[in-house]
Amino acid sequence: MTMVQPQSVGIVTPRRAVFDEPLRLKSGGVLPSYELVYETYGELNADRSNAVLVCHALSGSHHVAGTYADDPGNVGWWDNLVGPGKPLDTRRFFVIGVNNLGGCFGSTGPASINPATGRRWGADFPFITVEDWVATQARLADHLGIERFAAVVGGSLGGMQAISWAMQFPERVANVAAIASAPKLTAQNIAFNEVARQAILTDPDFHGGHFYEHGTVPARGLRLARMIGHITYLSDDSLDRKFGRSLRHGRAIYSYDVEFEIESYLRYQGDKFSKVFDANTYLLTTKALDYFDPAFEHGGDLTAALARTTADFLVVSFSTDWRFAPERSREIVYALLHNGRNVSYAEIESSAGHDAFLLADAHYHAVLRSYFERMRP
Amino acid sequence: MSPTYRYDFDVIAGWIAPGERVLDLGCGDGSLLRHLMEVRDVRGWGVENDPANIVACIDNGINVIQVDLEKGLADFQDGFFDHVIMSLSLQTIHNTLGILDEMLRVGHEAVVSFPNFGYRKHRESIAAGRMPVSESLPHQWFDTPNVRFFTIADFDVLCAQSGITVLDRLAFEDGRRVDDDPNLNASMAVYRLVRARQTA
Numbered sequence A: 001m002t003m004v005q006p007q008s009v010g011i012v013t014p015r016r017a018v019f020d021e022p023l024r025l026k027s028g029g030v031l032p033s034y035e036l037v038y039e040t041y042g043e044l045n046a047d048r049s050n051a052v053l054v055c056h057a058l059s060g061s062h063h064v065a066g067t068y069a070d071d072p073g074n075v076g077w078w079d080n081l082v083g084p085g086k087p088l089d090t091r092r093f094f095v096i097g098v099n100n101l102g103g104c105f106g107s108t109g110p111a112s113i114n115p116a117t118g119r120r121w122g123a124d125f126p127f128i129t130v131e132d133w134v135a136t137q138a139r140l141a142d143h144l145g146i147e148r149f150a151a152v153v154g155g156s157l158g159g160m161q162a163i164s165w166a167m168q169f170p171e172r173v174a175n176v177a178a179i180a181s182a183p184k185l186t187a188q189n190i191a192f193n194e195v196a197r198q199a200i201l202t203d204p205d206f207h208g209g210h211f212y213e214h215g216t217v218p219a220r221g222l223r224l225a226r227m228i229g230h231i232t233y234l235s236d237d238s239l240d241r242k243f244g245r246s247l248r249h250g251r252a253i254y255s256y257d258v259e260f261e262i263e264s265y266l267r268y269q270g271d272k273f274s275k276v277f278d279a280n281t282y283l284l285t286t287k288a289l290d291y292f293d294p295a296f297e298h299g300g301d302l303t304a305a306l307a308r309t310t311a312d313f314l315v316v317s318f319s320t321d322w323r324f325a326p327e328r329s330r331e332i333v334y335a336l337l338h339n340g341r342n343v344s345y346a347e348i349e350s351s352a353g354h355d356a357f358l359l360a361d362a363h364y365h366a367v368l369r370s371y372f373e374r375m376r377p
Numbered sequence B: 001m002s003p004t005y006r007y008d009f010d011v012i013a014g015w016i017a018p019g020e021r022v023l024d025l026g027c028g029d030g031s032l033l034r035h036l037m038e039v040r041d042v043r044g045w046g047v048e049n050d051p052a053n054i055v056a057c058i059d060n061g062i063n064v065i066q067v068d069l070e071k072g073l074a075d076f077q078d079g080f081f082d083h084v085i086m087s088l089s090l091q092t093i094h095n096t097l098g099i100l101d102e103m104l105r106v107g108h109e110a111v112v113s114f115p116n117f118g119y120r121k122h123r124e125s126i127a128a129g130r131m132p133v134s135e136s137l138p139h140q141w142f143d144t145p146n147v148r149f150f151t152i153a154d155f156d157v158l159c160a161q162s163g164i165t166v167l168d169r170l171a172f173e174d175g176r177r178v179d180d181d182p183n184l185n186a187s188m189a190v191y192r193l194v195r196a197r198q199t200a
Helices: A130-143 A157-168 A187-201 A219-233 A236-242 A261-276 A279-291 A302-308 A326-337 A353-358 A362-374 B003-014 B031-040 B051-059 B096-106 B120-127 B152-161
Strands: A015-019 A034-041 A051-055 A094-098 A151-155 A175-179 A312-318 A343-348 B021-025 B043-048 B063-066 B081-087 B107-115 B164-173 B176-178 B188-195
Touching (some): A015 A130, A051 A130, A130 A279, A151 A157, A157 A175, A157 A279, A157 A302, A175 A362, A187 A219, A219 A279, A219 A353, A302 A326, A312 A326, A312 A353, A326 A343, A343 A362, A343 B051, A362 B051, B003 B188, B021 B096, B031 B043, B043 B051, B081 B096, B096 B107, B096 B152
Parallel strands (some): A051 A094, A051 A151, A175 A312, A312 A343, A343 B063, B021 B043, B021 B081, B043 B063, B081 B107
Antiparallel strands (some): A015 A034, B164 B176, B164 B188
16 A cells, blocks of 8 residues: 555655754753754745744654655654645645654653763653743754744644744744644643643653663553543544444453453554653643643733734634634634734534544635635745 | 625725724625725724635635624624624624624624615515515525514614614615615615713
8 A cells, every 4th residue: 555645745854953052941941952853845935935834732743744765654644734735735835844842753852861961861851831842943943044934833732832933933923823722721621631641650660750761661651641632632422423332242241351442442542652652751741731821921811912923823623622622712813813913713613523633624624725825925 | 795785895995994993794705804905904804604705715815703693792802893894694693683782892883784675676575475586685585594684664773772873874776875765765775883872
């Protein structure tokens, strides 16, 4: 089976940028140096005005589109959006995906060596915030000679980065597309993250975050964390349609082994994730989600927080997304509107829950296609 | 929205000052806002709930916000807009008074246009025993998006009863101004409305 679709960017190769200028983090920590792994698709135009940054969410990476020569089954996480002739058309735009700092797909993170000790950072890796990610992405833009992005785009946590871009570097971003995102997490949302973190933190193989030195992986914790997350990314309806009460054996066998198909699915997703993802990155990233709240410094007034922005915005939400509900997107929309910003908002009918932002729903993609086509980089 | 109603656009543009903030409820593909941006340099936002129109607005370079107007405009601040427009959509909303109140809450003035059910041809049709189908009421009774059927006279009464002052009213018969007995002779009317001043 060929993995390269007709409109695929094809085979891609990640690149690496090294930054030796110390990075002061919002948490107070300082990283003396760090590396970011990134991929690009399409060509940067002569006046360097057609660059689009795609920010990833909790489990994403720099591998946004295409495949690898040595791993043709590894298709980028937003390949249905990014490619020649696709809504984010790489014949017009120069698209960049970057693995966030603290990540586990090649950029400097908890599994990297701490130059001060010669050992892996583990739990000593500093806390990273959305604002820190944006700061590092801006340095990557400098490295690539990009003064101003035609657009910064992201879903979920990626949308938070896109919003933060517009606040931190208003002069460097013309358009922001914040999809299935939120201006801050609700208590319920933080609660889900906390349960996931506790699953990892209490795994005996976690060793206070220094499991690398013990030759262990807190796979049970990660697996549980991912299982909980997965439930919240899907809707009641979509789970019911996909699995219902289907029984593997056609009847109850009175066992704690897999009986219901939903159990099988969750275990499979949890196992898969625990083999590729780093537990410390999971902890750091969920905390970054929890901390994001740009209105906090403005007495909770999101309109005041977004006053600095100048970009045009597209905000998109999905009807059955209860993790990043349409109400949260509307808060962003009205805060922008009441600053007089250009903002459009589409609420997509979908049964797929939060994960809908990764799917190729025809109307959703039509909205994005129109938004990108309208840009004249 | 049918391009037949361009005269509606011109009347509305005449009531709007350059650079105003304008909200267009039921903005369709954004044609009116596009027109107002071109002739009045307004800062415009449209409200729509139809997915195809959302895409059409984005294609037209118009800010569009997906809202179900039946649920009101609760997220919009008081008095943010200079004008809130509802062009040929009021008759498609169940909560007529609710949306008028909301328009006059979020905007200083409201502009409303609607087909006149009392138009002579509509009366003739009813008298002949059939629901009217005309240029201003183009749908059959079974597929019309309209849910409220009212006349210019009806609307005047509603405004008077609801503390809404009519600043201007222009009536038309298929594009031509009608000054003589508009409730009978006009197929469509455009109103400029403001909240009546509270008396002490």
